[in-house]
Amino acid sequence: MTRDIDSIKFELLTACERGATVDIASWVERFPEHRDELLDFWLWARPRGYTVETPPLEPARLPDIARVALQRACLAVSLGSEWLKPLVLEAEVHDIARQVRELRKHPPPSTPSSRLAFRRAVVYAWVIEQLGTVRATVSRFATQKTTYLLENSLTLDLFSSHQKKALGPYDHIARYKDAEPIAAKKRWIKIAGSTLQIGDKAGEFQHYARRYLRSTKLAVALTNLFARLSDNQLETLATVHWVACRLGVLETSLTAATIQEALEKDAQWSSKLEKLNFSPERVGAALTALTALGLLAKE
Numbered sequence: 001m002t003r004d005i006d007s008i009k010f011e012l013l014t015a016c017e018r019g020a021t022v023d024i025a026s027w028v029e030r031f032p033e034h035r036d037e038l039l040d041f042w043l044w045a046r047p048r049g050y051t052v053e054t055p056p057l058e059p060a061r062l063p064d065i066a067r068v069a070l071q072r073a074c075l076a077v078s079l080g081s082e083w084l085k086p087l088v089l090e091a092e093v094h095d096i097a098r099q100v101r102e103l104r105k106h107p108p109p110s111t112p113s114s115r116l117a118f119r120r121a122v123v124y125a126w127v128i129e130q131l132g133t134v135r136a137t138v139s140r141f142a143t144q145k146t147t148y149l150l151e152n153s154l155t156l157d158l159f160s161s162h163q164k165k166a167l168g169p170y171d172h173i174a175r176y177k178d179a180e181p182i183a184a185k186k187r188w189i190k191i192a193g194s195t196l197q198i199g200d201k202a203g204e205f206q207h208y209a210r211r212y213l214r215s216t217k218l219a220v221a222l223t224n225l226f227a228r229l230s231d232n233q234l235e236t237l238a239t240v241h242w243v244a245c246r247l248g249v250l251e252t253s254l255t256a257a258t259i260q261e262a263l264e265k266d267a268q269w270s271s272k273l274e275k276l277n278f279s280p281e282r283v284g285a286a287l288t289a290l291t292a293l294g295l296l297a298k299e
Helices: 004-016 024-030 030-043 057-072 092-104 113-132 142-153 172-176 177-187 201-213 218-227 231-248 256-265 270-274 278-292
Strands: 164-165 167-168 190-193 193-196
Touching: 004 030, 024 030, 092 142, 113 142, 113 177, 113 190, 113 193, 113 201, 113 218, 142 167, 142 172, 142 193, 142 218, 167 231, 172 190, 172 201, 177 190, 177 201, 193 218, 231 256, 231 278, 256 278
Parallel strands: none
Antiparallel strands: 164 167, 190 193
């Protein structure tokens, strides 16, 4: 069960006040569900004498030293391919990318309109179940971002209703009209506010899910990987994927700068650049992860 954030902060503050060097990366690894809160709290609570090796900075950038120190301290969990390394072996990443490429060579079977809502409910419930094998709690947010990423990884021909919303791609039809309401009515899932749990009739959808996922092995590998990311990381990953796919440029031409420039020009999403999880480093991390997994390659 996840620890209460207030008790974790108290423990972290006590460690900082002892004057000992606090390895914030290890704290984030222990409590990934509270990642951003812990980073911000550590930035405030850390001993004033704390230093991290940083490159020379111009005088105008001196106020950013604390932020650079934070990024350096958290390198193992937040930057570049390090998003992937704690989660899967490099060989597994290559294997996932290979499977994605192979699957995309074959168009998905068309889904009859009369069965679309049922199939969406099945896969939605399956995603919640898979996320729950890794996460202490499964948020609707994580479920939405995972279905988006799975649709674009496996070309499921199921979740094509995602639209641009404040927190990234969001499927309001799944939330209000079919996938979630149907799954709840059939008692495949239970809804507690913004938290989703598996219901007492889960066995009913598991058989169908294997038919609709195209590759259960690949779906499991990807979902278990996404489950280990925080909600903020999932927002970054899904948003960067959305923007990258709409830039219409080759994968090799994509950079964090081009993604951020596109976000800056987007009236609906430009405010994301004010958030920590859309810093150049975090956007670059998302882009590196998507590229390594083969999720941005042209079909």
